[in-house]
Amino acid sequence: MPSRRALTLAALAALPLAPRIARADAWPSQPIRLVVASAAGGNADVVARLVANALEPRIGQRILVENLAAASGMRATEAVARAAPDGHVWLVGTSSQLVHNIALFDPMPVDIARALRGAAMINESPGVLVVKADHPARDLADFIARAKAAPGSFVMGSGPAGTTTHIMGLHFADRAGARFEHLPYPVGSQAMRDILGGRVTAMFDIAVTALPQIRGGAVRGLGVSSAERLAAAPDLPTMAEGGLRDFVAGTWNSIALPAATPDAVVARVNALVNEVVQAPAMRARLGELGGFVPAAMTPAEVDAWVTRERALWIPVVRATGARAS
Template identity: 60%
Template sequence: MIQRRTLLAAALATPVLSAPLLSTPLLSTGGRSARAAEWPKAGPIRLVVASGAGGNADVVARIVAAELEPRIGQRILVENLAQASGMQATEAVSEAEPDGYTLLVGTSSQLVHNIALFEPLPVDIKQTLRGVAMMNEVPMILCINTEDPAETLEDMIARMQADPDAFQYGSGPTGTTTHITGALFLSRIGTDIVHVPYPKSGEAMRDLIAGQLSFVFNPSLTAVVQVRDGAVRPLGVSAPERLEAVPEIPTISEAGLPDFVSQTWNSIAAPSGTPDEIVSALNREVNAVVQSDAIRSRLKDLGSIVPAAMTPAEVDAYYGRQRDIWIPVVRGTGAQRS
């Protein structure tokens, strides 16, 4: 039931194209390229998601794509490439023709953590991709089994510090935000327990519910469903403030670990050579969708945060700040992929 409801959130009805193409050309005369002037008339747009169906990024991609299609008058094909912590998706978009027809749903895992995880890095992400638009931010909810005796986060921390060998936590693939948040948490409380990575964070939640794991930091956008259904018990959310969707859950800072903030985010990125005119048009349309009352409300109800609209330059600056903060943290965990 829980998995079906989570997948239902992702499997949105296939949108029907009803609006005409953009009425004004992106370039008036003699622009950077004929393709830029004609975009988006050449065919479907691939929106590549670097995680599996039903996950955080996939849900958001499908919500936004459904609203974006009629605005630009072009079909958007959401494609899931989850292999290698999302590196396959990152490579595919980095090497795609920079014509506005192949885009990446870029998250902290692909655009930040992987820079620290892969040696060597298959592509220079900082150089091969550029920011297009920001969609939302997604903190983690610290979930435990409903039968766990811990009543508060402080109770759980005390038990782990006393007997770390009795605990284990699960996450999505190594280096994803679900893993890094758990590693940061253990570092902050000064203990170490067994880490069990899964191909998808939803699989870790399944084993948590079955009593096979001690805790999981799961993205709020998917964890909210399990919390509301009573399938797991939340001890805190790794956000700067309580979430509107689940205001009863304290922040981890409130619960006893000051200044603990860790969240992923969903943005749209494009190959670095994509013309400014196309990037600006995409940015304008995505911002219009995400900042609309209906979609803002929907994303917030799913347990995420919708920041103010950003320009492409502001998205790139956001990537830069996130890298400055989190690359040292990821390297500090010792996690590595090849």
């Protein structure tokens, strides 16, 4: 039987752990800041607000969506990386912020790989190449042929330099062997507006925001950058069907937290987000928006996912020569 002294020493040794356990158990003790690196109405913003609305009653706290769209998403990334690691500040982490920016900023304002950790995956969404509804190109192959016949005369719009839509446009030009004038905008909706006004020829937009424009008849989709056609747009061919084999690209939305956030809090965020996004109604809704929900991931699996994405896309981004705006 342990002596009284041994029991006392064991109790004293456990004391430093008590506050950490209590903090994790008490989480959340205040509203959650959900930081989004896109303007209101953008892909990540739309998805973030859907998820936030479903999460609030489960968490028992308000979730305040905060849009910080400056500096190719780096402003939002920095804000969360430098926040208190108590689980009350979340980042909607996308391919632009967590992957592309590593290749675009020199020096990096913050070491993204070390400053943040994955908590949960939400969804994936491909890009769609769109033109004005009355553009003469019949399909993707015809569009590429016309672009090759008039080098530099087609204007390819996008969101800010280095964001997913910009990189997809540059990658497309390389793969298609065509030369475009690339015109990044502060927000992607401005590029879409200028397609309607005839000042921009085409752009890649994320399906979440592209499909409503296509359904409204304002623009026409020439191809989607997914491996298979979207259930939400079954008549829209893939880029591979249009002649660009293996052209699969897009973005994804995840939840990232400051790296020092306690494992117990990260696990609770993971469980709550998975519960919401894996629910049949949410999966269906995100599918209607032009994306899909992958199988639930653990925090470690989210980090592994991001690591693989970096290995795949950082060389591609560097090859485009793009720099952050």
